[in-house]
Amino acid sequence: METIEVINKRRSVRHFKDEPIPEDILRQILKAGCYAPSAHNSQPWEFIVLKGDKKDELGDVFLNISKEERYKEYTGFYVNRLLKYSSKMVKESPITIVVFNDGSFCKTASKYFRQSKKEILHMMEVQSIAAAIENMLLVCHDQGLGAVWLGVPLLMPQELIEDFFETKNDLMAVIPMGYPSKKRAIEKKVDVDKHVTYFG
């Protein structure tokens, strides 16, 4: 597919067929993530690929958070609905890629910047990771797969994240992916001119 067509036609996909993703396509997706631009070429991303039981367990974790009294401070009616829906997407997908920020840009760059600018470094790290995520979503679409960028799992209690993924890195996104099982209404985009100001 032409790049421009991939960009224009990609949309979030939330329902998947029970069909595996070939290994070479998975590699292409991960490689696209790793080839994204990043602040000072720091490549601050870590990807965890979940399949099979471990993936389904993550779906169960989302359900438990939405149900259990002790996690009440993280949830609420609307978040619970989103977590339940996320659980279904993760379980239905053959593969879910979980994205973390390894903090490497902040670690190396912070010695060169004043304290007051440190949050800017963090922002650049997050922007770099967002670029990696978008690259992966685009390759999914190009390869006939669908995927969705889930942010609601970031509400997971930190100790659960560390236990489940065995990492202290910051959770950035959860991306269930697979062959789409439904044709869905295309999410409309607003007029380009509403977002752009030209000078000169």
Ligand SMILES: Cc1cc2nc3c(=O)[nH]c(=O)nc-3n(C[C@H](O)[C@H](O)[C@H](O)COP(=O)(O)O)c2cc1C
């Ligand atoms: C940072 C971020 C967080 C998101 N979190 C969720 C989420 O938790 N659940 C969900 O279903 N979709 C989530 N989405 C997908 C958006 O809802 C979707 O991109 C938006 O509605 C536009 O639709 P499109 O992707 O089809 O163009 C998220 C997207 C981004 C960029």
